[in-house]
Amino acid sequence: MDMPVVNSCQVDACAYNDQHTCHALAITVGNSSSHAQCDTFFDADVQGGDPGHVGHVGACKMGDCQHNVQLECQAPAIAVGLQQTQADCLTYAPA
Numbered sequence: 630m631d632m633p634v635v636n637s638c639q640v641d642a643c644a645y646n647d648q649h650t651c652h653a654l655a656i657t658v659g660n661s662s663s664h665a666q667c668d669t670f671f672d673a674d675v676q677g678g679d680p681g682h683v684g685h686v687g688a689c690k691m692g693d694c695q696h697n698v699q700l701e702c703q704a705p706a707i708a709v710g711l712q713q714t715q716a717d718c719l720t721y722a723p724a
């Protein structure tokens with residue numbers, strides 16, 4: 630399995646975000662039963678992640694998503710953005 634890339638992230642308040650790009654080495658999605666939230670979101674004044682690296686999806690707990698295989702994301706790529714006030718995976722597609 631390959632880890633999908635986080636193609637874009639619109640959550641500017643996150644420490645791992647720089648110009649709509651995620652720079653966390655790997656994010657985790659889905660630590661909420663009600664929505665596909667980015668669990669790696671972190672509101673801090675420091676810049677996080679590796680500026681030379683674009684984030685990938687390390688794990689996803691949304692087992693009901695069409696792209697989820699054995700709790701790993703197998704979408705070609707994902708997008709993250711705000712759903713109301715939450716940083717959520719916008720590629721989440723309930724089967």
Ligand code: SF4
Nearest residue numbers: 638643646651667669
């Ligand atoms: S995908 Fe998650 S960790 Fe990466 S910048 Fe967006 S909110 Fe932050």
